[in-house]
Amino acid sequence: GDFLNTQQHSSWLQQFQQAPEAWAAVHELLTQSSEEVVQHFASHTLVTKLQAGHLPSGGCCQQDLMQYLRKFWGGPPAVRRQLIVALVDHALWQQPSEDSRWLAECTQCMSENLEALPCLVEFLSVVPEEAANRKVVVSMQRRSSFALAMLQHTGAALEALGKAAQANAACAAGALRACARWLHLQHADPALRAKKRAAGSGGTGPFSADLIAQGGLPDHPLVKQAAQTFGGGIATADLEVCRACADVLSEVQGLTNEATPQARAALALVMQAVVLASRQLLPQMQANLETWLEQDGALAARAA
Numbered sequence: 001g002d003f004l005n006t007q008q009h010s011s012w013l014q015q016f017q018q019a020p021e022a023w024a025a026v027h028e029l030l031t032q033s034s035e036e037v038v039q040h041f042a043s044h045t046l047v048t049k050l051q052a053g054h055l056p057s058g059g060c061c062q063q064d065l066m067q068y069l070r071k072f073w074g075g076p077p078a079v080r081r082q083l084i085v086a087l088v089d090h091a092l093w094q095q096p097s098e099d100s101r102w103l104a105e106c107t108q109c110m111s112e113n114l115e116a117l118p119c120l121v122e123f124l125s126v127v128p129e130e131a132a133n134r135k136v137v138v139s140m141q142r143r144s145s146f147a148l149a150m151l152q153h154t155g156a157a158l159e160a161l162g163k164a165a166q167a168n169a170a171c172a173a174g175a176l177r178a179c180a181r182w183l184h185l186q187h188a189d190p191a192l193r194a195k196k197r198a199a200g201s202g203g204t205g206p207f208s209a210d211l212i213a214q215g216g217l218p219d220h221p222l223v224k225q226a227a228q229t230f231g232g233g234i235a236t237a238d239l240e241v242c243r244a245c246a247d248v249l250s251e252v253q254g255l256t257n258e259a260t261p262q263a264r265a266a267l268a269l270v271m272q273a274v275v276l277a278s279r280q281l282l283p284q285m286q287a288n289l290e291t292w293l294e295q296d297g298a299l300a301a302r303a304a
Helices: 002-017 023-030 034-049 061-071 077-092 096-110 114-131 140-151 153-169 169-188 188-202 219-235 239-253 261-303
Strands: none
Touching: 002 034, 002 077, 023 061, 023 153, 061 077, 061 096, 061 114, 077 096, 077 114, 077 140, 096 114, 096 140, 096 153, 114 140, 114 153, 114 169, 114 219, 140 153, 140 169, 153 169, 169 219, 219 239, 219 261, 239 261
């Protein structure tokens, strides 16, 4: 009985999320309800509709989404994330000519006060994710044009993330994760993908992302922070920060195999950080290994 009722309720909710009337209900719930479960359902409904391409028939959806986000600058995080995903998914259904203006406007709006910085960091993390998210049923051509448009603003995005991390230490791990995703977004460049495919199929052809060729990436505050965290205190740093740093350094390494001065500087930064981190971690690993071997020896003696 309970299982059947749960199935029926789930089916009804899914049907409701697809209905045109859901837009008005979502607006009411997000602006009036104080229950997090209700807010999450409403924000998830927005994502479900926008990923499927069910846009509202009238009004400006982007303005409504920004209005909701302002209410949830400080959370709950799960609701805020759903609203950010909805904001990006909505942009994917707009004209390509709007992409650059949209990104600039959203970034500016979320950069206006310290309270909004966690929202800005998550927004800049979600943009590259949703550019590759096949749940958003836009055409491949539109997905590619959106990714390429975002790619052109990598410098501005990394600068905004660096400033957010400096202004609010709580944003550090999120800013590093977002930085890694923007570095990965460089593979949206068809020329880079073609060169990497050629190099990876038995060839030895060189490749470098434009971000590497332009120089300066090793000096970016977030890339430097990733390297310094590995090189100076990986054994004591926050685990989430360490994981994000590893993502950043891995993405840097994947952007080039060349021996140009710019490429060497980037790869040297990564290699030096990894070597220093290994030297810090090896003594701890050896101690754990010795402990494990002692226990194993005792077990072996008992078995004998």
